[in-house]
Amino acid sequence: MDGNIDLDLDINLLDLDPAVKVLKMIYSFESWPNLLKLADTFFNRITQIYNNYTHNNELELKHQRPLIYYYGYSLLMLGLAHKEIENYDKARTYIKAYSDLSWFKGLDAEGLNEVAYYKYISEPNLLEVEVLSGNIQFIDRYVSFLLSNTKEVLPGLITLLKTATNFNLNIESHLELFSNSISKFEDTAADEIIINSYQETFFINMIRYKTKIQDYNTAIKYSMKLLDSAEVTNSDKIFKQAVVYFESLRSYADATQIKDFEEKIINFKERVESL
Numbered sequence: 109m110d111g112n113i114d115l116d117l118d119i120n121l122l123d124l125d126p127a128v129k130v131l132k133m134i135y136s137f138e139s140w141p142n143l144l145k146l147a148d149t150f151f152n153r154i155t156q157i158y159n160n161y162t163h164n165n166e167l168e169l170k171h172q173r174p175l176i177y178y179y180g181y182s183l184l185m186l187g188l189a190h191k192e193i194e195n196y197d198k199a200r201t202y203i204k205a206y207s208d209l210s211w212f213k214g215l216d217a218e219g220l221n222e223v224a225y226y227k228y229i230s231e232p233n234l235l236e237v238e239v240l241s242g243n244i245q246f247i248d249r250y251v252s253f254l255l256s257n258t259k260e261v262l263p264g265l266i267t268l269l270k271t272a273t274n275f276n277l278n279i280e281s282h283l284e285l286f287s288n289s290i291s292k293f294e295d296t297a298a299d300e301i302i303i304n305s306y307q308e309t310f311f312i313n314m315i316r317y318k319t320k321i322q323d324y325n326t327a328i329k330y331s332m333k334l335l336d337s338a339e340v341t342n343s344d345k346i347f348k349q350a351v352v353y354f355e356s357l358r359s360y361a362d363a364t365q366i367k368d369f370e371e372k373i374i375n376f377k378e379r380v381e382s383l
Contacts, residue, residue, distance in 0.1 A: 119146050120153055124171035124178050131185050136305040143189040151182035162213050174219040180206045180226040187233065196241045203234045232260055236267045242275050251282055261289045262306045269313035273320050280321075294333060308337050308346050315353050324360035331357060332365070335372055347376070 119127050127150055134143045158175060171178065187202035207230035209223045232253050238246040247268070254264040265286060272279045283290070293307065311334040318327035331354040338347035354361075354369055361369070 119149050128181060140189050140192045143185060147182055147185035147189060154179045154182055174222055176209060176212045176215060176219045176222045180209055180222060191237055196237050199237050203230050206230055239267055239271050261286055262293055262310060266310050266313050269317045273317045278321055304341050308334060324357055328357050328361050328365055
């Protein structure tokens, strides 16, 4: 999906859980304008449902989780979308909004768990925005958080790589701290769309960073991994990016790497011709 294409979808026509799935899909496609529009619509809808509940004790029942989950999720998506378009001030505003949802009425034990969850993720998300903004004094604190929260390592490394590339930093010592984690997830085919998206984004940012510090051999290695991932996910966009990155690095590749690349392209061609 092209992020510049306006998606004609009325998310208000969906029940809440299918709406969340749509937002996750749009996020995985990195379609930030559409994510902003749909997340804002979703937030307004949840707010209206909440107001009806608090004033009239009427609650839409077609959802599997507490209403606070959907309210927090809409804020989370708005914060993520603004972060991705580098509107960091607005991203901070939304992150701070879901960092304390204890005011939400009608919270039961499950709802309180959701409040605690959004508070928990607000800290690293705010640190991420600070790091991406170029406030490099937060990097060590962010790295410490990632070392203690292994589930956040993959998106966290993407943030570190983007920051290093944008602000001409060398983060080799930081990457070494996560060498075991990197080895595990870079060679593991994920079966979840968002994890696949994270993996491919990691490969892309590793290519850019390694090229920037002139570690061309590693950049080529990740170009090949990106090409392999394109085959798994059947993504034309990722395939094109992988080819462009490799071709930009071809002059640094050895004969074995060039042969491997060309064999993969032939395999792609044969598969397409057999359709």
